[in-house]
Amino acid sequence: MKLEIASVIAIICFSLIVSTSAQISCAMFQKYKIPYFQCRTGNECWMDYYECDYVPDCRDNSDEDQCEEKRAVDCELDFQDKMASDGKPLQSFQCDNGMCILGCQRCDGVMDCADNSDESGCNGTEVIPPCQ
Known part of the structure; x- marks a missing residue:
């Protein structure tokens, strides 16, 4: 039971972090199995719905590259x-x-x-x- 409560608290905290800053460590996305994409350069990751949204989020703008098929x-x-x-x-x-x-x-x-x-x-x- 304590483990379940700790997991819920971790997910709530993670959600608060994500809602205030969509760009977070790629490891955090992997750890909590949240859909994401990684920018072409660096360890910059964003929630997947920021990809191909007509707004460049990655410093290298790779989130808006090759979007026509998407x-x-x-x-x-x-x-x-x-x-x-x-x-x-x-x-x-x-x-x-x-x-x-x-x-x-x-x-x-x-x-x-x-x-x-x-x-x-x-x-x-x-x-x-x-x-x-």
Whole structure:
């Protein structure tokens, strides 16, 4: 019983560390069997969901290299079977860089695509349903 409590406390402490600093020792990821990736250079590791998120986290930017095959390129599949609060199917928009966003985020005056392609070609007359 004492071992189980110690393990739970260790996991809680580790979670707090991870939530405040996603970059931690690779050994900690291995020890607690948490999904991670290692940057190309050095002993720099990040939680796996930071890889290919359009934000360079590794000092060498290797977390954003070779991501095209990892990113979903079919927006329809990304939002398939998902409904808006009004019960209608969610529409999607594929950014020029392959990233998928909600269709209601296009031409809303806010850069949602990392390449800002969701705001290019907008003339202010588009009728976009609000995201709900």
